Every structure is written in structure tokens, then in C-alpha cells.
Amino acid sequence: MNESSTDDRLRDALQALASGVPQKEQASADPRADYRAASSGWRRRERRRRLILAALVGLVLVLADIVGLWALNRTDPDSHVIFSDPQPSVVAPQLQPTPEPLVRAGQP
């Protein structure tokens, strides 16, 4: 069987199959009514999709807030996150030691 004969037979079979698609699978008499019915379904799905998306975003934000608050709450208030240098200890000011008086034996 040559290539062109297969081409023709394939075209013929596809055409026959396409034209035999049952009426219920094809467009009805009023395409506007079909479109209105279909588009109302699309709008409903779109609203539901946006609602679910908004709910998910809200949920993620709330979870992030909760995790942040929990992390802040469990930290030690005395430990500093930003400045990690050791804190200078507060000590009482000390008086300068008075020098020992020089012993000058034999001197007036």
C-alpha cells in the first residue's frame, strides 16, 4: 500500500468519524443559551477559585503571625538579638588607691 493511498484512507476515515459525532455532543440549536449556561458555570468556578485562594493566603499570613509571636514569646528578654556583644557589667566606682607615703628616714 503506498503512502498517498494511506493518506486518503486516513482523511476519509477521520472525516467519517467526525461527521458521525452524535448530536448530543454537538452544539445545540441556540448557541447563545449554551454560552450563557457555560459562562455562568465558569464565573461560579472563578469566584470559588478566588475565594479559596484568598482563604489560603489569609491562612498562611495567620500562621506566619502565630509562628512569629510564638518565637518572640519564648525568647529570653535579657538576650539581645541585634547586639551580641557582651554587656559591660555594672560595677561600683572605686576610689583611686592612695599612694603609700614615702618613708624618708632621717629626713625632716
Added chain:
Amino acid sequence: MTGWQPAAADVRALPLDDERDRAVEELFAQHRQPLTRLAVLLGADDAEDVVSEAFYDLYRRWRRLRSPDAAAAYLRSVVVNRTRMRLRHLQVVRRHLQRRTEDAPARSSEAMALLRDDQRAVVTALARLPDRQREALVLRYWLELRESEIAGAMGISAGAVKTHVSRGMAALSRAMEERR
């Protein structure tokens, strides 16, 4: 007060939504039937659902289209991809249920009943081809698309389209010869 007045945001959104509705309605009237037939030829058992999903995708992503002229090609591409996904899903389900059948794609039996024996043999042989080869042959020999258009619809290169078409035709020729 004369009644409901749209908010400022609605007024801005209205022309685009109107334009989208008008364009999609026109496309729906024009392409719904050919796309349903395309889905049937590709082997979809629920061609109506596949086409409806394709129009919903178009409606949802209207703003992301390059131009309104690209809508028909986009619809074709969605139908091809969704039909392939649907068939693969059915194959997995059948394998899972241990119910292997000879003809993988479930075709409309009413459409098949109207075919002559030789036409039925071609359609059966077509159904046994790999998905990509079947898609390339249907787009080439039924929609009469160019290679670049087929490549766009299938999401592959033009070279790959050539390969699929030639391998598919060779397999069909072999199947026809074996039948003789």
C-alpha cells in the same frame, strides 16, 4: 438615586470583562463544535467536558493571551493536551483495575457504528498508535494544519512533528497491509 451605581473599580473592570465576554462568546459559537470533533477524533470519551474545560481555561487566562487572534490556537492546544492527559489517566485507572482492553482510547460507539469496515479499521489502527503520533496525524490530516501550527498545538518542535507524522503513517500503512 437612580439605582445601583458601579464602584470606580467596577467601571474600570467593565470594558475588559465585556470585551472578554464578547470575544469568548464568539469563539464559543465558532469553535465549540470543531473542537468537540477534534477531541472525539483524538479518542476522548468525554469530549464535551474537555472542550468546556478548554473554554474555561481561555476565559480565566484571557488577559494573558498574546492577542485575541491566538485564542483559537490556544484552545486547540488545550484540547490536545487535556485529551492526552485524560487518556493517560484512563489507562492508569484501567491498569489499576486490572481490566486491560484491546482498544485503549474509548471512542464514541455511536460514531464508530456509522463507519464502513475499512474506515473502522483505519480508526482502530489510529487508536493503537502512541498518543503523540495520533495527535500529529489528526491535526495534520483532519484539521490540515501546517507543521508549525501542529508544533504549537502539541508543544513540540516542527522536526518532532515530522518524525511523529512519518512514524505514524508508516505504522498505519503496516497495519493496513497486515489487515489485507
